[in-house]
Amino acid sequence: MNPEEFRKYGKQIIDYIVDYQTNIRDRQVAPTLDPGYLKPLIPSCAPQHAESFDDVMKDIESKIMPGMVHWNHPKFFAYFSSGNSNPSVLGDLLSSALAPICFSWASCPAATELETIVLNWYGKALGLPKAFLSDDQESTGGGALQGSASECTLVSMLAARSRTIDKLKGTQVNVHESVFLPQLIAYSSKEAHSSIEKAAKMALVKLKIIETDPQGRMRVDLLKEAIQKDIDANLTPFYVVATVGTTGSASFDNLKEIGEVCAAVSSIWFHVDGAYGGNSFILPEMRRFAEGLDLADSFNCNPNKLLLTTFDASAMWVKNVFTLKKALAVNPLYLQHEHDKAIDYRHYGIPLSRRFRALKLWFVFRTYGIKGLQDYIRNLMALAKKFEMLVKKDDRFEVCNEVFLGLVCFRLRATDSLNQDLLAQINHSGKMHMIPSKVNGKYVIRFCVTYEHATENDISEAWDDIKLYAKEVLKEVKI
Numbered sequence: 301m302n303p304e305e306f307r308k309y310g311k312q313i314i315d316y317i318v319d320y321q322t323n324i325r326d327r328q329v330a331p332t333l334d335p336g337y338l339k340p341l342i343p344s345c346a347p348q349h350a351e352s353f354d355d356v357m358k359d360i361e362s363k364i365m366p367g368m369v370h371w372n373h374p375k376f377f378a379y380f381s382s383g384n385s386n387p388s389v390l391g392d393l394l395s396s397a398l399a400p401i402c403f404s405w406a407s408c409p410a411a412t413e414l415e416t417i418v419l420n421w422y423g424k425a426l427g428l429p430k431a432f433l434s435d436d437q438e439s440t441g442g443g444a445l446q447g448s449a450s451e452c453t454l455v456s457m458l459a460a461r462s463r464t465i466d467k468l469k470g471t472q473v474n475v476h477e478s479v480f481l482p483q484l485i486a487y488s489s490k491e492a493h494s495s496i497e498k499a500a501k502m503a504l505v506k507l508k509i510i511e512t513d514p515q516g517r518m519r520v521d522l523l524k525e526a527i528q529k530d531i532d533a534n535l536t537p538f539y540v541v542a543t544v545g546t547t548g549s550a551s552f553d554n555l556k557e558i559g560e561v562c563a564a565v566s567s568i569w570f571h572v573d574g575a576y577g578g579n580s581f582i583l584p585e586m587r588r589f590a591e592g593l594d595l596a597d598s599f600n601c602n603p604n605k606l607l608l609t610t611f612d613a614s615a616m617w618v619k620n621v622f623t624l625k626k627a628l629a630v631n632p633l634y635l636q637h638e639h640d641k642a643i644d645y646r647h648y649g650i651p652l653s654r655r656f657r658a659l660k661l662w663f664v665f666r667t668y669g670i671k672g673l674q675d676y677i678r679n680l681m682a683l684a685k686k687f688e689m690l691v692k693k694d695d696r697f698e699v700c701n702e703v704f705l706g707l708v709c710f711r712l713r714a715t716d717s718l719n720q721d722l723l724a725q726i727n728h729s730g731k732m733h734m735i736p737s738k739v740n741g742k743y744v745i746r747f748c749v750t751y752e753h754a755t756e757n758d759i760s761e762a763w764d765d766i767k768l769y770a771k772e773v774l775k776e777v778k779i
């Protein structure tokens with residue numbers, strides 16, 4: 301594609317995106333297709349000779365769009381939001397076009413330095429403890445943008461593992477680190493995200509799951525008991541993860557109480573997973589849930605889940621960046637450069653190659669301002685409260701979580717199987733999209749307000765439709 305064609309098709313794609321966004325309400329939010337729909341529509345081998353870009357674009361609308369789930373549709377109430385916005389899309393586009401591979405300061409000074417600055421902006425906007433920030437010369441803290449919260453958890457667990465093994469190993473230079481693996485044990489709550497279990501599986505460490513209270517918060521008394529029991533059994537507790545904004549019901553663990561338990565055992569690294577809910581600390585009124593964050597060793601938060609930043613973007617802060625370097629750094633000659641005091645972000649995560657992710661986050665902060673981002677989250681919260689109120693007014697339904705953010709978990713006061721039928725009806729309609737979870741052992745439907753420009757009308761319409769499907773499901777049943 302020559303530069304003039306790129307200009308032409310680039311404009312066409314922007315026009316296509318604007319039309320898509322403007323008319324998104326005309327589309328079904330999710331397809332009702334069976335797996336394998338695309339195979340008969342696309343040749344089984346790549347073309348031998350170049351095709352025209354016009355032909356490619358035609359296939360977008362006729363073949364790809366029918367199989368899309370529209371995550372930025374006003375009636376998309378599933379998962380957590382994909383956190384998209386136009387400034388962020390433009391930042392991502394520019395990053396793709398400039399295409400630096402940002403593994404060291406020397407590989408792209410602007411990307412490295414902007415990442416450091418933007419992570420400090422972001423941390424300050426959330427009111428993070430100073431120890432996580434890096435703009436003070438004396439600080440050992442700092443942050444980096446990873447691809448996902450799962451990576452942040454894994455990286456923090458690897459750093460914790462390395463720190464504890466170093467202590468256990470002491471001066472036994474001839475003993476291999478893996479010898480200590482069987483005695484390491486980590487803890488998370490039953491409501492923590494599955495990525496914690498996956499991280500423990502990859503890190504080859506034991507994980508103990510702690511029960512939650514009826515509000516979905518980790519039972520700190522049980523955590524304390526479990527840690528003591530494991531110490532008595534000659535295991536070494538090395539990592540505890542708390543969640544602010546759980547996936548199932550957006551509940552907030554008590555960071556202060558958990559942090560105090562961790563602080564009493566020197567080997568424990570305390571990590572806080574705020575993939576979704578951590579972003580809400582941008583609102584002063586949500587900071588009550590951040591109390592105790594100063595006790596954490598690390599914290600992660602995805603601007604791509606609640607801060608209007610296109611996937612992928614997951615921020616991770618640690619109090620001591622040397623723990624990351626100790627666990628992850630390797631330094632072959634071809635990656636070395638003369639400015640060895642500068643930050644080389646390859647030591648802060650798993651991949652060598654890294655995208656210029658800070659650019660899109662910088663665009664978002666600058667074009668919305670902290671005020672604009674606060675307004676966005678407050679709108680989602682107000683709309684979730686509206687939905688909660690509508691559900692509570694109908695005796696056939698119950699709300700099953702405390703609604704602090706954009707997520708409402710609700711169900712018919714009926715069997716799990718009837719609620720499954722209701723969700724199937726909702727999703728098969730293609731008009732709305734939701735997913736289930738369990739709260740206190742009961743099957744619930746998650747209604748998460750995600751759309752950037754969501755209005756009260758979107759919520760009322762959704763509720764009217766839900767009631768219609770409920771009527772259908774309840775035809776034969778009295779509740």
Ligand code: PLP
Nearest residue numbers: 448449450493495545546547575
């Ligand atoms: N942690 C929490 C609380 C989540 O809700 C999620 C996903 O929704 C994750 C971690 C995993 O996030 P990612 O997809 O960025 O790995």
